[in-house]
Amino acid sequence: GESVGLHLPTLSVQEGDNSIINCAYSNSASDYFIWYKQESGKGPQFIIDIRSNMDKRQGQRVTVLLNKTVKHLSLQIAATQPGDSAVYFCAESNIGGGSYIPTFGRGTSLIVHP
C-alpha cells in the first residue's frame, strides 16, 4: 500500500485495549477540529469532529476531547480492533474567521495486535 508518512509517531496496542491518540494544534483561533483515519492505499476518512464551543463529543466507539487552554485534542478509541490499524491525524480550521484552509497534523500510526 501507499506510505503516507515516514517516522510517524507510533502507538501499538493489543486488540480490546483502549487507544488514545493525541494532537497538539497551533492556532488558538481555530474553532473546528476533525479527526481522520487513513488506511494504507486509501484516502483519509472522516471519523469525528468537534467545534470549539464543546470539550467532548462521542461517536460510535470514539470520543474526541478538546482542551483549548493547552491547544490539545485527543481521540479515544474504545475496544480497539485490528481494523482500526491506520494512520490517524487531526485537522484544525478557523471557520468563524472565514478560513477554509485546514491545517493537518502529521499523524500517528496505530498498530493493533491481535
Added chain:
Amino acid sequence: EAQVTQNPRYLITVTGKKLTVTCSQNMNHEYMSWYRQDPGLGLRQIYYSMNVEVTDKGDVPEGYKVSRKEKRNFPLILESPSPNQTSLYFCASRNRGEQFFGPGTRLTVL
C-alpha cells in the same frame, strides 16, 4: 454510492509535459479542494473552490491550476510539471463539516 473519484490513480510523467488529474463527486457538494500529501509534511491544501466558478489558493498553489466549470468536477492542472511535484494527491468535497476524500493519485515527475 456517495463518492469522490479521481483519475488517473497512478501517473508517471516527465518534466514539462502538461497533465490534468480529474476529480468528480456525486454528492452535490459545493465545496471541493485539492491536497498533496508528502512524507513528514502531512496534507497541504493546494486550491479550493466554494462553488462553480469560485476558486481560491490554498497553502501551496504554486505550479498548479484548477477550474470549476460545473459543480461535480474540479480538475487539477499541472501546466509544466516539475520533479518537486512528485507527490500523492487527494481531491475532496464536503458539505457543512464532513469532508469526503478521493482514493488518491500517485504522481511521479521524472
